[in-house]
Amino acid sequence: MKVAILGATGAVGMQMIKCIEEQSIDLELKLLASKKSAGKKVKVNIAGKEKEIVVEETTNDSFAGMDFVLGAVEAEFSKMYADAIVKAGAIFIDNSSAFRMDKDVPLVVPEINGEDAKNNKGIIANPNCSTIITDMAIYGINKVSKIKSIIASTYQAVSGAGIGGMKALDEQVEYLAKHSDIPNHRISSLMKDGDSNRVNQSNNVGASTTSLEFTSDAFKYQIAYNLIPCIGSFTENDFTTEEMKMQNETRKIMHLPDLKVTCTCIRVPVMRSHSISVTLDLEKKLTVDEVKKALSNVKGVKLVDDEKNDLYPMPLNTTDKDIVEVGRIRKDLVFENGISLFCCGDQIRKGAATNAVQILELFI
Amino acid sequence: MKVAILGATGAVGMQMIKCIEEQSIDLELKLLASKKSAGKKVKVNIAGKEKEIVVEETTNDSFAGMDFVLGAVEAEFSKMYADAIVKAGAIFIDNSSAFRMDKDVPLVVPEINGEDAKNNKGIIANPNCSTIITDMAIYGINKVSKIKSIIASTYQAVSGAGIGGMKALDEQVEYLAKHSDIPNHRISSLMKDGDSNRVNQSNNVGASTTSLEFTSDAFKYQIAYNLIPCIGSFTENDFTTEEMKMQNETRKIMHLPDLKVTCTCIRVPVMRSHSISVTLDLEKKLTVDEVKKALSNVKGVKLVDDEKNDLYPMPLNTTDKDIVEVGRIRKDLVFENGISLFCCGDQIRKGAATNAVQILELFI
Numbered sequence: 185m186k187v188a189i190l191g192a193t194g195a196v197g198m199q200m201i202k203c204i205e206e207q208s209i210d211l212e213l214k215l216l217a218s219k220k221s222a223g224k225k226v227k228v229n230i231a232g233k234e235k236e237i238v239v240e241e242t243t244n245d246s247f248a249g250m251d252f253v254l255g256a257v258e259a260e261f262s263k264m265y266a267d268a269i270v271k272a273g274a275i276f277i278d279n280s281s282a283f284r285m286d287k288d289v290p291l292v293v294p295e296i297n298g299e300d301a302k303n304n305k306g307i308i309a310n311p312n313c314s315t316i317i318t319d320m321a322i323y324g325i326n327k328v329s330k331i332k333s334i335i336a337s338t339y340q341a342v343s344g345a346g347i348g349g350m351k352a353l354d355e356q357v358e359y360l361a362k363h364s365d366i367p368n369h370r371i372s373s374l375m376k377d378g379d380s381n382r383v384n385q386s387n388n389v390g391a392s393t394t395s396l397e398f399t400s401d402a403f404k405y406q407i408a409y410n411l412i413p414c415i416g417s418f419t420e421n422d423f424t425t426e427e428m429k430m431q432n433e434t435r436k437i438m439h440l441p442d443l444k445v446t447c448t449c450i451r452v453p454v455m456r457s458h459s460i461s462v463t464l465d466l467e468k469k470l471t472v473d474e475v476k477k478a479l480s481n482v483k484g485v486k487l488v489d490d491e492k493n494d495l496y497p498m499p500l501n502t503t504d505k506d507i508v509e510v511g512r513i514r515k516d517l518v519f520e521n522g523i524s525l526f527c528c529g530d531q532i533r534k535g536a537a538t539n540a541v542q543i544l545e546l547f548i
Numbered sequence: 549m550k551v552a553i554l555g556a557t558g559a560v561g562m563q564m565i566k567c568i569e570e571q572s573i574d575l576e577l578k579l580l581a582s583k584k585s586a587g588k589k590v591k592v593n594i595a596g597k598e599k600e601i602v603v604e605e606t607t608n609d610s611f612a613g614m615d616f617v618l619g620a621v622e623a624e625f626s627k628m629y630a631d632a633i634v635k636a637g638a639i640f641i642d643n644s645s646a647f648r649m650d651k652d653v654p655l656v657v658p659e660i661n662g663e664d665a666k667n668n669k670g671i672i673a674n675p676n677c678s679t680i681i682t683d684m685a686i687y688g689i690n691k692v693s694k695i696k697s698i699i700a701s702t703y704q705a706v707s708g709a710g711i712g713g714m715k716a717l718d719e720q721v722e723y724l725a726k727h728s729d730i731p732n733h734r735i736s737s738l739m740k741d742g743d744s745n746r747v748n749q750s751n752n753v754g755a756s757t758t759s760l761e762f763t764s765d766a767f768k769y770q771i772a773y774n775l776i777p778c779i780g781s782f783t784e785n786d787f788t789t790e791e792m793k794m795q796n797e798t799r800k801i802m803h804l805p806d807l808k809v810t811c812t813c814i815r816v817p818v819m820r821s822h823s824i825s826v827t828l829d830l831e832k833k834l835t836v837d838e839v840k841k842a843l844s845n846v847k848g849v850k851l852v853d854d855e856k857n858d859l860y861p862m863p864l865n866t867t868d869k870d871i872v873e874v875g876r877i878r879k880d881l882v883f884e885n886g887i888s889l890f891c892c893g894d895q896i897r898k899g900a901a902t903n904a905v906q907i908l909e910l911f912i
Contacts, residue, residue, distance in 0.1 A: 333882040337701035337825035339775055339814065353773075357721060369864045409717075409819050410864045411703055413876050413890045418855040422836060422878040431881065446881045446888055448825040450703065453817050455773050461701035461812040461825075465882070472786060491782040500733045500774045512777050514786035517795065517810045518697040518829070524810055526777045 187544065188214040188250045188274070190265065191257035192239055193221040195347045196279055199537035200254050205229050207541060209548065214250065216242040247272035252547070254540050255279050255310075270306035277308050277543050279536050281425075284309040284433060291436045294542040295483045296323045301546050308543055311437060312429040313535030314338050314449065318460045319437055320508040320534065321527035324482035325475055326438055329468040329521070333444040336430055336462050340415060340449060341499065343456035343531045348402035353453055355398055356408035369406040374398045403451065412451040424449060457499030458535060459528040465519040475513050475523055484534070489513050497528040505530055506538045551908065552578040552614045552638070554629060555621035556603060557585040559711045560643055563901035564618050569593050571905065573912065578614065580606040611636035616911070618904050619643050619674075634670035641672050641907050643900050645789075648673040648797060655800045658906040659847045660687045665910050672907055675801060676793040677899030678702050678813065682824045683801055684872040684898065685891035688846035689839055690802055693832040693885070697808040700794055700826050704779060704813060705863065707820035707895045712766035717817055719762055720772035733770040738762045767815065776815040788813060821863030822899060823892040829883040839877050839887055848898070853877055861892040869894055870902045 187204075191197045192215035204211065210231035215238075217224075222241035227234065240246060242265065247253055253269045255262050255278035262282040269276040283289040290300040291309045293316055301308050311319070318336060325331065342349035352371070359366065359374070367373040376397040405412055416425035431445035452459075470478070479487050488497050489511035497509035508529035516522025529535060551568075555561045556579035568575065574595035579602075581588075586605035591598065604610065606629065611617055617633045619626050619642035626646040633640040647653040654664040655673045657680055665672050675683070682700060689695065706713035716735070723730065723738070731737040740761040769776055780789035795809035816823075834842070843851050852861050853875035861873035872893035880886025893899060 335699050335827050335882055337812075339703070339816070358725070361722070361725065369862070404858060405862060406864060409817065410862055411816065411818060411823055411892075412862060413823075413825075413860045414858065421881075422855070422876075423881075444882045446827055446886070448701075448876065448888060448890060450823075450825065450890075452703070452775065453773065454775060459775055459777075459814075461777075461814065463699050463810055491786070494768060494778065496777045498733070498769060498774055498776060500770060512786075512812065517785075517787075518699055518808045522810070524812060526812060526814070528775075 185211040185252070186214070186250050187211045187252045187254065188216055188247060190216045190242060190253055190255045191261070192226070193217045193224060194256055195343060195350070195532050196536045197256035199532045200256060200541055201226065201228055203537050203541040207545065208232065209545065213237060215239045216246050218242065244268040247274050250274040252277060252544055254544065256537070266307060275304060275306060275308065277310060277540050279310040279540055281312065281429070283307050284311065285436070291433060292543050293319055293437055293539060294546055295320065297437055297439065298546050301543055310536065310540045310543065311433045312426070313344060313531045314340060314458050314460060315430050315433045316535050316539055317458050317508055317527060317529035318430065318462060319434055320484055320529065321460070321510045321525065322462065322464060323438060324478045324485065325464065325466070325470070325523065328474065328478045329466040329470050331440060331443060331464050332467055333465040334430070334434070334462060335446045336460050337448045338450055339452045339454065339459040341454040341456045341458055341531050342402070342407060342451065344415070344458070345402040348400040350455060352398070352400040352402040353407055353455065355400065356406055359398070360408055366406045369410065371398055371401050371403060371405065375401050407451060407453050409453060413448070415449040415451055423447070454499045455503065456531050457502045457528050458531045459497070459499050459526065461526055463516055463519070463522060463524045466521040466523060469521040470523060472513050472515055479510055484508060485510055487511065497526055499528045502528045502530050504533065506533050508534055549575040549616070550578070550614050551575045551616045551618065552580055552611060554580045554606060554617055554619045555625070556590070557581045557588060558620055559707060559714070559896050560900045561620035563896045564620060564905055565590070565592055567901050567905040571909065572596065573909065577601060579603045580610050582606065608632040611638050614638040616641060616908055618908065620901070630671060639668060639670060639672065639911070641674060641904050643674040643904055645676065645793070647671050648675065649800070655797060656907050657683055657801055657903060658910055659684065661801055661803065662910050665907055674900065674904045674907065675797045676790070677708060677895045678704060678822050678824060679794050679797045680899050680903055681822050681872055681891060681893035682794065682826060683798055684848055684893065685824070685874045685889065686826065686828060687802060688842045688849065689828065689830070689834070689887065692838065692842045693830040693834050695804060695807060695828050696831055697829040698794070698798070698826060699810045700824050701812045702814055703816045703818065703823040705818040705820045705822055705895050706771060706815065708779070708822065709766040712764040714819060716762070716764040716766045717771055717819065719764060720770055723762070724772055730770045733774065735762055735765050735767060735769065739765050771815060771817050773817060777812070779813040779815055787811070818863045819867065820894055820896050821866045821892050822895045823861065823863050823890065825890055827880055827883070827886060827888045830885040830887060833885040834887060836877050836879055843874055848872060849874055851875065861890055863892045866892045866894050868897065870897050872898055
């Protein structure tokens with residue numbers, strides 16, 4: 185089996201390599217990236233065999249002979265190469281939002297709707313990260329009592345903005361250890377190659393006199409010790425693109441066309457696990473014990489809900505793990521048939537790379 | 549007018565002094581604290597006059613001659629001294645949760661129900677911090693269309709746990725700049741005087757070889773780069789004490805005895821501003837413009853909702869300010885008459901000290 189990773193040097197692409205190594209999937213791997221990363225050497229261990237792979241620059245000819253292409257690039261690049269991938273006869277498992285809502289493209293979380301993957305016409309889409317983690321937390325409940333609506337507030341890690349997102353948090357924390365603040369909390373004010381309000385004099389309160397200038401503007405505003413209540417761009421109904429994915433994609437993944445979802449997406453200064461506070465309105469009333477029972481046999485999900493021992497899901501506990509943790513389960517106080525809960529999952533793994541590699545495994 | 553601050557050396561007590569200074573309230577100030585802090589000298593500027601006040605140890609005799617006592621201590625100490633305060637003839641404006649739900653005790657946010665303060669029998673309670681900030685954000689809406697239910701998820705700053713909470717975040721960030729992790733994310737593992745799992749060898753990956761040991765265990769688990777989905781203790785219905793305050797106290801403050809509230813309280817690594825993601829179910833449908841209009845004339849509230857210029861409430865923007873910011877206002881997608889929004893406010897100021905001093909000002 186020949187598999188190419190498109191965007192192999194990004195946070196998700198590198199995690200895809202790790203997932204393939206961990207799962208000992210026997211395949212021939214091709215690593216594709218932009219011209220900038222071409223020539224880099226990556227050591228891999230595929231099905232027990234150590235190897236060094238040279239990253240190649242992506243062109244329309246890169247996909248010849250491939251059986252699968254795992255996409256770990258932004259939507260614009262997925263759109264740019266999709267035709268070439270399908271024409272080459274490969275199946276494109278795409279992590280971007282480019283094709284998720286296309287009628288001909290299955291949108292798949294293997295534990296929930298793996299069988300949908302079979303109906304592909306060359307492209308299978310990997311859902312949005314917060315959506316995957318939320319849907320993993322609730323699909324076991326939906327099997328017992330159909331979900332009518334969801335009200336979700338997210339606590340999204342900086343890794344959702346890629347390596348640059350994690351770098352931004354790191355360098356801001358480092359800067360703030362030596363300086364009192366970032367002017368107007370605007371990252372552009374201290375960007376190395378920023379075009380506006382460049383600040384060379386530091387408003388130093390600490391020991392260092394050199395001003396560290398930021399290299400990452402993954403976020404417009406300071407994210408260290410702050411929250412940013414806007415992920416993606418605004419849509420006509422005042423929700424963001426990121427917020428609408430939770431409704432649109434969950435309807436498709438869980439086969440619930442009438443599902444109503446209100447989502448509020450907030451970026452938090454956490455490195456790579458997303459968390460979501462979820463309230464569900466169910467068709468049929470369930471007790472907390474019935475919900476816990478429904479979740480206890482669900483693949484990929486760990487129930488962490490032990491009040492006496494202060495155990496509940498925390499993003500640090502799911503960091504770099506494939507499991508989604510669910511807890512804080514309680515009978516909701518607003519909806520007659522409501523259930524509230526809190527869940528966490530690693531954004532780069534189950535929110536992206538792990539899920540894509542699991543889709544690949546459906547074909548092995 | 550003679551006013552004592554009970555707990556004058558804590559985060560809220562010190563902020564109360566600042567608020568009195570800022571408002572140029574002419575009064576004679578007495579500063580009370582525990583034996584440990586007695587003798588400390590505090591420079592104040594009351595109504596233009598500079599003065600040095602020596603902190604006194606609190607006893608039952610401390611309140612003689614006082615007109616008001618501002619309480620900035622934990623509930624157990626409020627309960628300990630309430631009788632002595634009332635017997636001394638002073639009005640006790642208490643920031644703790646001790647008396648908030650007592651029938652004879654008004655629970656007051658001056659902008660919302662200031663007139664309730666008059667019906668006191670010696671004690672007036674200052675509400676919970678997240679509750680004050682949420683209620684400030686929504687009381688203008690409630691005037692136009694009655695609120696039937698609220699689904700809220702909080703993003704609560706570490707200052708909610710006092711000076712120790714802020715110290716904990718600071719020293720954890722400092723530790724993690726030099727070490728790969730905190731063992732099991734448990735603060736007890738590195739506490740200076742901790743009784744369990746004391747770790748003297750650091751799992752050092754950085755340059756420093758000395759292990760910084762923590763002095764604050766305000767949080768059981770690491771809060772830096774993490775979230776803790778438990779504030780307060782668990783109650784019978786699996787909600788926490790902190791979460792139930794949002795329903796119980798909002799009913800009393802806003803005179804909405806049948807209001808239903810589902811609240812999920814999450815601690816986030818933000819220094820001193822709380823944020824809340826709020827979904828309201830209203831009696832009568834309102835457009836987004838009607839909501840914005842309702843909020844534009846509300847005292848103590850700033851509408852920050854400009855999608856085109858990327859302006860929305862952020863905790864850093866309300867830090868050390870008295871104003872509550874409200875934005876991200878949208879027609880909700882679950883409730884027929886629903887409105888969703890996001891708000892931020894400083895936990896130490898409007899969430900505690902400012903509100904208490906405003907109650908005092910009702911009597912001037």
